[in-house]
Amino acid sequence: MDATGIGRRIAYWRERRRMTQADFGALLGKSRRWVQDLEGGQRQADPRLSVLEGAARVLAVRLEDLLSDAPLGTGTECVDASELEAIRSVLQRHDVITGTCDRTALEPVPVETLSRNVEYGWTAFQASHFAALGRVVPGLLVDANRAAARHEGDAQLASFRLLSMSLQLVEAVAIKFGDTGLAFTAADRSVAAAERSEDPVTMAAAARHLADAMTHYGQARAAAEFAVASAVRLEGDLTGRGADGLSVLGMLYLKAAMASAAVEDREAAPLMLEQSEHHAAQLGQDGNAMWTAYGPTNVAVYRVAAHVQLCEGAEAVAAAAGIPDPQREALPRERRAHHLVDLAWGYTQAGRREKAVETLLKAEEEAEEEVHCRPRSRQLVEDLRLLGTGSTEGRLRALAERCGLPG
Known part of the structure; x- marks a missing residue:
C-alpha cells in the first residue's frame, strides 16, 4: 500500500x-x-x-x-449518501422547518453575499461539479433561512427568494442521486418560501421543481395538474418579465409533459411540449435564465426524454437526430450529458445496444459524474451488461468498472 x-x-x-x-x-x-x-x-x-x-x-x-489507485477527483465526485444525509439533517432542524432563527448571535448573511453563494451552487450543478454541492449546500440552507428570518423589508423578500432557490437546488441534487423523499421535502419547502418572496418568477421556478419531485415520487398525475395550474395562475405575471418569466413558464409545461409521459398519457405529453415550444418561440433563442437552460433546444431535448419515458425508443432517436450539433453543444454541461444518457436509453429501447454504449461513453466524456454517479445511468450500464452489446462489450465492461459496479 x-x-x-x-x-x-x-x-x-x-x-x-x-x-x-x-x-x-x-x-x-x-x-x-x-x-x-x-x-x-x-x-x-x-x-x-x-x-x-x-x-x-x-x-x-x-x-x-x-x-484506490485512481487519482483523486476521479470517480469520487458524486454526492454520496453521507452528504445527502447532512443536507437532510439541516432540513430537519427546528429553525429551518419553522422558518425561525437559530439562537446564535451571528448576523444574517448580506443579500448580495447570499446571492453569490446561490449562484455558485447552481453554476456548480450545471457544470456537473456535484461533490462541491455536498459541501456547500448545508451551510447555504442555514444562511438563507437565517437571512429570511432576520432581514426586513425588501431584503427579507430577496432572502425568501434565495432560500427558495437554495431549496430548489437541493431538489435537483436529490433527484440526480435518487433520493426522491429528500427531493419532495425540499421542493415543497421551496414553494412555501417562494410564495413569501412575492416574486412570480420564483414561484414558477419552485413550482416546476415540485412538479419534478412529485413525478419522481410516484405522483406524476398530480404533478402534471399542479404544473399546469401553476402556469395558468402565473402566466399573466410571467409573460411581462422577459427571459426569466418566459423561461420558468416554459419549464412548467416541460415538467407537465414529463409527468404526463410518466403516466403514459400519450395525448397530454405532446400537447404540453407544444405549449412549451410556443413559449420558447416567444423567447426567440436559447438561454439560461434562472438556470433553466431554456429555449427551443431544451424543448427538443425534453421531447427526446418524453419519448424515452413512453418507451418509444425509435421516436426518441429520430427526435435527437433533429437537434443541430451547435445548439446542443451550447447547452450547459449537465444538460448535454443528461441528454446523452436519455438518448442511450432510447437506443437501448430501439434494440441498438452498441449505439447505446457509444452514446454512454460520449456522456462520460461530457460529464463522467452523470454516468458514474446517477443511479439511473448506472442501471442502464447494468441492463446493457445483462442484455449483451456485441462488439462493444469490452468497452462496456471497462465503463462498468469505472462506475464501481461489481463484476
Whole structure:
C-alpha cells in the first residue's frame, strides 16, 4: 500500500466531511498530531488494515475508496449518501422547518453575499461539479433561512427568494442521486418560501421543481395538474418579465409533459411540449435564465426524454437526430450529458445496444459524474451488461468498472 496516497485520500474525505484533524482524531481515539502524520504518509510505511477500517468507518466511505489507485477527483465526485444525509439533517432542524432563527448571535448573511453563494451552487450543478454541492449546500440552507428570518423589508423578500432557490437546488441534487423523499421535502419547502418572496418568477421556478419531485415520487398525475395550474395562475405575471418569466413558464409545461409521459398519457405529453415550444418561440433563442437552460433546444431535448419515458425508443432517436450539433453543444454541461444518457436509453429501447454504449461513453466524456454517479445511468450500464452489446462489450465492461459496479 502507498502510505502517501492513502494519507491524501484520508485528508480528501475528511475535508469533504467538514471534519477538523482534531475531530477526526478524537473519533479514532488519536491525537491531532497522529492524524497529521497519517495524512502525510509518515505514520508508518504500511498502515495497518485496522487503522484504515477505522478511518473508513468514521469517514463513512468504503475501504476501497481509501485504497484506490485512481487519482483523486476521479470517480469520487458524486454526492454520496453521507452528504445527502447532512443536507437532510439541516432540513430537519427546528429553525429551518419553522422558518425561525437559530439562537446564535451571528448576523444574517448580506443579500448580495447570499446571492453569490446561490449562484455558485447552481453554476456548480450545471457544470456537473456535484461533490462541491455536498459541501456547500448545508451551510447555504442555514444562511438563507437565517437571512429570511432576520432581514426586513425588501431584503427579507430577496432572502425568501434565495432560500427558495437554495431549496430548489437541493431538489435537483436529490433527484440526480435518487433520493426522491429528500427531493419532495425540499421542493415543497421551496414553494412555501417562494410564495413569501412575492416574486412570480420564483414561484414558477419552485413550482416546476415540485412538479419534478412529485413525478419522481410516484405522483406524476398530480404533478402534471399542479404544473399546469401553476402556469395558468402565473402566466399573466410571467409573460411581462422577459427571459426569466418566459423561461420558468416554459419549464412548467416541460415538467407537465414529463409527468404526463410518466403516466403514459400519450395525448397530454405532446400537447404540453407544444405549449412549451410556443413559449420558447416567444423567447426567440436559447438561454439560461434562472438556470433553466431554456429555449427551443431544451424543448427538443425534453421531447427526446418524453419519448424515452413512453418507451418509444425509435421516436426518441429520430427526435435527437433533429437537434443541430451547435445548439446542443451550447447547452450547459449537465444538460448535454443528461441528454446523452436519455438518448442511450432510447437506443437501448430501439434494440441498438452498441449505439447505446457509444452514446454512454460520449456522456462520460461530457460529464463522467452523470454516468458514474446517477443511479439511473448506472442501471442502464447494468441492463446493457445483462442484455449483451456485441462488439462493444469490452468497452462496456471497462465503463462498468469505472462506475464501481461489481463484476
